[in-house]
Amino acid sequence: MGILVVLLVVMVGVMALSTDGFLTERNLTNLLKQMVTTGLLAFGMLVVILTGGIDLSVGSVVAFTGIVSAGLIADLPIPVAMAVAIAAGIGFGLINGILVAGFNLAPFVVTLAALTTIRGLAFVYSEVPISPSDPGFFSLGTAMVGPIPLTTVIMFAVFIVGGIFLSQTPAGRAIYAIGGNAETVRLAGISVRKHVVLAYAISGACAGLAGVILASRVGIAQPSVGVAFELDAIAACVIGGASLAGGRGSVRAAFGGVLVLALINNLLNLHGVQSYWQQVLKGLIIVAVILVQRRSQRRRT
Amino acid sequence: MGILVVLLVVMVGVMALSTDGFLTERNLTNLLKQMVTTGLLAFGMLVVILTGGIDLSVGSVVAFTGIVSAGLIADLPIPVAMAVAIAAGIGFGLINGILVAGFNLAPFVVTLAALTTIRGLAFVYSEVPISPSDPGFFSLGTAMVGPIPLTTVIMFAVFIVGGIFLSQTPAGRAIYAIGGNAETVRLAGISVRKHVVLAYAISGACAGLAGVILASRVGIAQPSVGVAFELDAIAACVIGGASLAGGRGSVRAAFGGVLVLALINNLLNLHGVQSYWQQVLKGLIIVAVILVQRRSQRRRT
Amino acid sequence: ACSSDKDGDGSGDGKAKGRTVGVANFTLGGPYFNGMDRAIKAQAESKGVTVISTDANGDAAKLASNVEDLISRKVDAVIISGGPLESAPAALNSLKAAKIPVILVDRKFQTGEYTSWIGPDNQRIGVQDGEFLAKQLPDGGKVAIIKGGPADNSIGLARTNGLKSALGKDSKFTLVEAPDFGNWGSDGGLAVMESLLASHKDLKAVFCENDAMCLGAQRAIANANLSSQIIIAGVDGQLEALQEIAKGGNYVVTGLNSADQIGRLGLDRAIEVLDGKNVEKDTVVDSPQITKQNAQEFIDKSKS
Amino acid sequence: MTLEVRAVRKAYGSVEVLHGVDLIGNGGDVVAVVGANGAGKSTLIKILSGAESLDSGELWLDGQRLALRTPHDAQAAGIRTVYQELTLIPGLSVTENLLLGRMPRRAGLIDWTEAHRRARTLLDEAGFSGIDPATLAGDLTVARQQMVEIAKALASEPRVLVLDEPSAVLAGRDLDALFALIRRLQERGVLIIYVSHRLAEVTELATSIVVIRDGTVVKTTEPARTSENELITLMAGRKLERIYPDARPEPGGELLTVRGLSRPGEFENVSFTLHAGEIVGMFGLVGAGRSELARCLFGDTRVASGTVSLDGTPVRFDHPAAAISAGLALVTEDRKRTGMVASMSVRDNIALATLHARKRGPLIDRRRQKATVNEMIAKFDIRPDDCAALPIATLSGGNQQKSILAKWLLAGPRVLILDEPTRGVDMATRVDIYRTIDALARSGHAVLLISSDLAEVIGATDRVLVMRNGQISGEIRSDTATEDQVLGYSIREAA
């Protein structure tokens, strides 16, 4: 954790010194807005990763819930339409969780299959983008709370409440414990199944929320959105030190990972690096970040 | 393993009865051709998965080696150009392996970074597709050995030689053992580092070969090809019963997984299922397959 | 499954019935290509032709194998909607070997033999947009370009090059290419525009390689309260874009690249070929400029 | 309070491992269950704890028939179990491990202050005050983890406490603390079911002894009416003439010489010599630094200062492979983590250190490998005797240990370092292991036997080295040594 803070400070320093665009209000607001999707997905992903699982389906859930929320407002009040869409996200999470925990299937394949199926369903719901005419639909994505976008506030709220949930509630501790040793948890009379299902449902809820927010922010919902979103979410968790084997990882550090990714993108953009060189550099920077982190971890033990 | 054979037989039966197109020579040839890329990638992936790792970069390596091989034939003889491209694939694998085993970094993030970087490099090498004018470039992808495409023969050769490597050589056994318990292997005097690097190099080699074959078969090399190929390769391994925790999985079963995926695609295509519904059904069928497999495993133990 | 015994609306040619046409889509992951696929199907239904449509999910090899699957299913003709593909030699070779006519829609391949092509002139649309922007901005200024990507997407390249050829020679204009791609979607257009606005506050206009990205960019501009300063030019004629243009806001122009029209013409062309008619090899479909003046007309047309 | 087990049967797949076991105990009793490796002790315990279901038979507690479908049922009935394998969650604090599923809450959230206080109380009551409840369980030594396991079982105030080989990783003061705890629980009227291979402690603690052989109770007796020898005979199903081999001839020349070896924080200035044909024991309390010394000798950790020579030539091993090719072998103390590959077959495990030994061209000569492995399985009497293709994880602990020994013997070492090789191993098997290392010594090998079992460390060796706080604190000839002497060196304050 400590090293991540150092890294972030260094990155911010580099950016502030090397570009004049970085410390402008507009750029900082962008930064805050642009990390919302990855941030929400990363929190849900972290919960699943803590149980020793993985959720590859989040990108498809973003697409599905986005397009459904935009579609439903033709018939339903906006908040209800959005709630239904998020509920659909939770529903997908529940199915993932039941397949993983109830039927003991590998999370990677279950959620890979879900990725495919849910993407298909998004297109089945609407082949074409849906652009709601009611401007109320956009307010979630564009409202500001003082200088900070509402969506960013929501993301912070999810991280704070989520952090408390994971560290201070019995269910949260059970999720950590399951990733450490599921058998022991079972023997302690705690239902492993229930908590694993809960973890996937949380991931589904986060993805659903992210989907609704994204559609509202962009102002148009597309069934093709969200491809490969899961990779950034997973990367954020792992940069934040989470172990894909489960049981290790923290909300604060995962948020650090989200920030690192957002800063890398921002840095490359502000420097006007060409798109494919951006890709080359992004990969190299990620490796550098986890190398530095690993070094510092080793020194500590 | 047994249940996979049953499943395959059932699938083939269903297809033969439900469509008239399935048992035609052309369709069977298609099937043989279509599984080559996933097959090659799945073998390399299996080797990495056996060590407890994962290689997300294979799709990008396919793109890079394809475009490099097509680009180099302007200056080099075709076989040399192809060999250089495959060597590049091995090189990427070596770097992945060294970062994972030498620096003890999480395979998921290392190869995710590699996915991004290598994709970028493919575009750096050539922004535009390269369509070689020398028809010799296409012969690898289009030649037939009797009724069987040459590329299919190559894939089978990789599976057979690879199967012998994994089951009958000290290095192959070491790779299995490392996935089971790397610490024990190290204390048995076997270099874990060397064998993990070898595993990623093999995956890189397979991806390189797949990239060259694909460019030659399609007749044009694109830097944007191969997105999400890693998912099918991983799915094939897991459908074949490999454990992503390492140490468990077989070449024969992974090949079964490749066949299952190819048959699903073929089935949906021959039945003329609508594209989005294909995605929906593909995901559902994959879940059904692993459910059946899991059931039968449980019954056995 | 859509062929029926009852006579069509009269336009149905007796011989067309019972025919099967395969459609090989490179991707259906975007509204444009989607619309193309739907147009072909709709036209086929009205002509009593069966359509088998496949989706390669953006994978050139899968396109080749889908074409092979179509040949296995004994289709009479194949329509290829190649998306950004430069060429598909393997698919074209198998079709040639199977003696099946190939109609290309939207995308003209650089190499390989095809029977007929129907599509837009992407460079021309870019030029049109550029010329319109030049007229709107007599004092010149900074114009941003949002590309779809990836870098090998030559449809986008043609459009951007068209725009550049129209504006680039005029020293009043400074062109700013966004460093990262909008991936042809509204979400990408939004994010790219946000980044652009952070470093270029003085933009006068933005051109996107398609309307979907423009719609996202428009929202970013609105969020930044710059709607009165920055005008927007797109390509495609996506319904939502037409509606924005009709409103008379800062979305000022697009060039129609009608998936519907091209798709329908593509199917008709396939039937003509199968009927043994002599057809034009390459057909460029007009890309009328759509501005506030004529937007409603196109909206009505697309809704009918 | 009375617990009764009546005619319990249990099969894994088609193999029945319990053939109708009976057991009875009252509050305040310590019922010891003894038996050879694989006899079915752990299986019986898993049934009592609800972790495995029984195929037929009945469980009765206080005149009530128990239907234990889950561990939860057993806990609800007041039966708590400490398993043979450690089950703590490494990433959680001791407090959370102790109170897992029962963390105190305030307004829905966990009340950490109260939780730590409760954990502290639990540890104090159990007599394990030295453990800080806030540390992560994974940071504790195995011995302390075991103590936490026991304290955890006590947290729910069980009526029946089942302990599966709790003493295997404990020694010295920790063991004393455990015994004291058991006596206190006894006074409180708790029924204790105690599984152990250490017959000395069984006769000291137990009120009754149940001997299981091959899934059947062969005798139920009391300490006063039996002897260790009789128990061993009952367990093995045959009479073991002598446990320890005869004295060996005078050893030969120096084979392994260690001079002034140090690794700061682990061990300091360690010097000793192993001669050809000699078995040297090494005793010490948990944490004395023996395992660390063994790993260092084996090239797994770097030497900070000092020298090691083999046959008079100085050697420096940078990794285990170098040590192995020089003729060293190390059987580690932690079977599960460093001894075996659980996902692989017995055969693959036994062949692991000698993959390159039997080849035809680049390929492994599988026929010869198979034959060699089968030879070892027969030689070590690894059960079941057709286990070569079975996953090693399905073998009982003792048979796993024998497989690991077989692996190293195949490598043909000249110096064999054994770290707690008989932990969790039954007496008959121990005798086999003693015989095997005796035979090795007689053929000119040197053996370093690290053990926390006082009787064995004296009985099976020629000399005993004692370690305390990372230093060699004494050396005694085995034929004259007494247990008190050895123990004395291991705990005496530095002069």
Ligand SMILES: Nc1ncnc2c1ncn2[C@@H]1O[C@H](COP(=O)(O)OP(=O)(O)OP(=O)(O)O)[C@@H](O)[C@H]1O
């Ligand atoms: N899950 C399982 N599947 C198959 N066989 C098993 C399983 N668990 C135990 N066995 C077998 O049941 C028998 C009894 O094992 P158990 O663990 O009860 O022995 P034990 O008396 O505790 O031995 P030890 O002293 O070595 O701990 C052994 O032969 C073992 O191989």
Ligand SMILES: Nc1ncnc2c1ncn2[C@@H]1O[C@H](COP(=O)(O)OP(=O)(O)OP(=O)(O)O)[C@@H](O)[C@H]1O
């Ligand atoms: N902090 C720790 N984290 C993880 N494992 C530990 C830790 N401390 C000790 N261990 C392991 O626990 C086991 C027993 O601990 P320890 O070394 O203290 O006792 P020992 O090995 O029995 O004593 P000796 O050093 O005299 O052999 C060893 O395998 C050791 O590696």
Ligand SMILES: [Mg+2]
């Ligand atoms: Mg046992």
Ligand SMILES: [Mg+2]
């Ligand atoms: Mg030790």
